[in-house]
Amino acid sequence: MSEPRLHNLGIILNGVTGRMGTNQHLLRSILPIIRQGGVLLPSGDRIMPVPLLAGRNPQKLAALSAQADGLKWTTDLDTALADPAYPVYFDAQGTLPRAAAVARAIRAGRHIYCEKPSAATTREAYALYRVAQQAGVRHGVVQDKLWLPGFRKLKALLDRGFFGRVLSVRGEFGYWVFEGDTVPGQRPSWNYRSEEGGGIILDMLCHWRYLIDNLFGTVKSVNCLGATHIGRRIDEAGREYTCTADDAAYATFELANGVICHFNSSWCTRVRRDDLLTVQVDGTEGSAVAGLRDVWIQPYGATPRPIWNPDIPQAIDFYGGWQKLPEQQAYDNAFKAQWECFLRHVVAGEPFPWTLLEGAKGVQLAEKGIESWQRRKWIDLPELKPIAAGAQQAVESAPSMRPGRKPTRRKS
Numbered sequence: 001m002s003e004p005r006l007h008n009l010g011i012i013l014n015g016v017t018g019r020m021g022t023n024q025h026l027l028r029s030i031l032p033i034i035r036q037g038g039v040l041l042p043s044g045d046r047i048m049p050v051p052l053l054a055g056r057n058p059q060k061l062a063a064l065s066a067q068a069d070g071l072k073w074t075t076d077l078d079t080a081l082a083d084p085a086y087p088v089y090f091d092a093q094g095t096l097p098r099a100a101a102v103a104r105a106i107r108a109g110r111h112i113y114c115e116k117p118s119a120a121t122t123r124e125a126y127a128l129y130r131v132a133q134q135a136g137v138r139h140g141v142v143q144d145k146l147w148l149p150g151f152r153k154l155k156a157l158l159d160r161g162f163f164g165r166v167l168s169v170r171g172e173f174g175y176w177v178f179e180g181d182t183v184p185g186q187r188p189s190w191n192y193r194s195e196e197g198g199g200i201i202l203d204m205l206c207h208w209r210y211l212i213d214n215l216f217g218t219v220k221s222v223n224c225l226g227a228t229h230i231g232r233r234i235d236e237a238g239r240e241y242t243c244t245a246d247d248a249a250y251a252t253f254e255l256a257n258g259v260i261c262h263f264n265s266s267w268c269t270r271v272r273r274d275d276l277l278t279v280q281v282d283g284t285e286g287s288a289v290a291g292l293r294d295v296w297i298q299p300y301g302a303t304p305r306p307i308w309n310p311d312i313p314q315a316i317d318f319y320g321g322w323q324k325l326p327e328q329q330a331y332d333n334a335f336k337a338q339w340e341c342f343l344r345h346v347v348a349g350e351p352f353p354w355t356l357l358e359g360a361k362g363v364q365l366a367e368k369g370i371e372s373w374q375r376r377k378w379i380d381l382p383e384l385k386p387i388a389a390g391a392q393q394a395v396e397s398a399p400s401m402r403p404g405r406k407p408t409r410r411k412s
């Protein structure tokens with residue numbers, strides 16, 4: 001038997017000084033992978049990421065490098081993309097510059113991994129998928145919620161048939177994001193400006209698309225009402241600004257298999273539930289509520305029989321009738337888990353279904369959600385067709401080198 005090999009894999013991490021780039025991707029994914037000795041393959045070989053931190057601000061990059069074992073950094077993306085030492089390009093920039101940068105990286109022959117939304121419009125997102133397939137590069141989009149312990153436990157319940165026939169799914173996502181006047185805001189101000197790629201519909205419906213498609217069935221139609229509940233906020237520099245993007249979305253999704261999903265997403269709500277995101281699944285044989293980590297179940301036989309009578313105190317302890325699932329295995333950080341899958345895909349060709357096509361479907365749901373809001377109508381989702389790798393088809397509207405176009409958004 002041959003000796004196990006170490007596959008060094010150069011990765012450009014662009015936008016790494018941002019919130020997601022620094023915390024989830026560098027500090028909680030790539031660095032821990034390096035520190036654990038890389039990603040083990042079934043052959044006994046290991047993949048060792050060799051990151052290059054990329055961005056626009058040298059001071060921020062140098063400070064982050066100092067925090068991260070002195071990793072190399074650059075502000076010269078073109079030179080980095082031309083360097084064969086870095087076959088992978090990762091993008092965690094803000095949403096608008098992403099499509100053009102990813103298109104450049106594909107043209108340079110790099111494998112692609114990027115944050116969601118993969119682009120600001122379905123046209124751009126699907127074009128990225130097409131050029132990546134044509135170029136024969138490997139590609140993926142962050143779909144972190146699939147690796148959260150709560151949703152992995154929920155998937156196991158679904159796979160074991162716990163629910164019987166699934167009837168409906170109700171998602172509640174959100175928390176109060178402070179306006180920034182008396183208490184500092186906890187999200188970047190571009191989130192509240194549609195001209196900078198902000199808005200909760202674009203941000204969250206991408207997540208709901210892959211979560212629903214992977215767990216409950218293919219999304220067929222959307223009905224969405226957006227709102228800008230808070231009209232003015234204070235930015236990072238202490239300046240007041242007008243919010244032009246939606247900060248709440250009330251969306252219903254109809255699935256091809258008849259399951260009905262309703263997801264509320266809001267940055268203007270106060271939490272009185274088990275977690276920042278909870279998903280309740282009701283089925284003929286039982287129900288479950290999944291939070292980010294924990295899942296509570298109520299099988300048919302333990303279902304209380306309530307009778308409406310507000311004239312007397314409630315006799316049933318509704319929370320008490322649910323059982324919390326025990327910890328049966330350890331779960332790694334969700335972003336790290338998906339990174340490891342992607343690295344195995346690039347080096348060992350392991351399957352990786354969470355591609356730029358799936359990313360484009362997420363953008364499509366957001367775009368159709370906005371259209372539904374604007375037109376006050378149910379909107380069906382046309383199929384985004386898969387393309388064979390290396391297929392030489394005409395690529396219409398491939399994203400240019402220009403920064404991304406701003407999505408059309410109505411002000412409420």
Ligand SMILES: NC(=O)c1ccc[n+]([C@@H]2O[C@H](COP(=O)([O-])OP(=O)(O)OC[C@H]3O[C@@H](n4cnc5c(N)ncnc54)[C@H](O)[C@@H]3O)[C@@H](O)[C@H]2O)c1
Binds near residue numbers: 016021056093
């Ligand atoms: N997967 C998830 O759960 C999740 C959660 C939050 C955000 N996101 C996504 O991650 C991305 C980054 O979000 P964030 O919250 O880290 O934002 P952020 O503002 O903290 O970081 C964005 C980074 O991109 C850089 N950037 C912005 N505009 C640029 C431009 N024109 N050219 C080059 N660099 C530019 C910024 O300097 C910053 O470093 C967004 O696309 C967002 O949708 C994903």
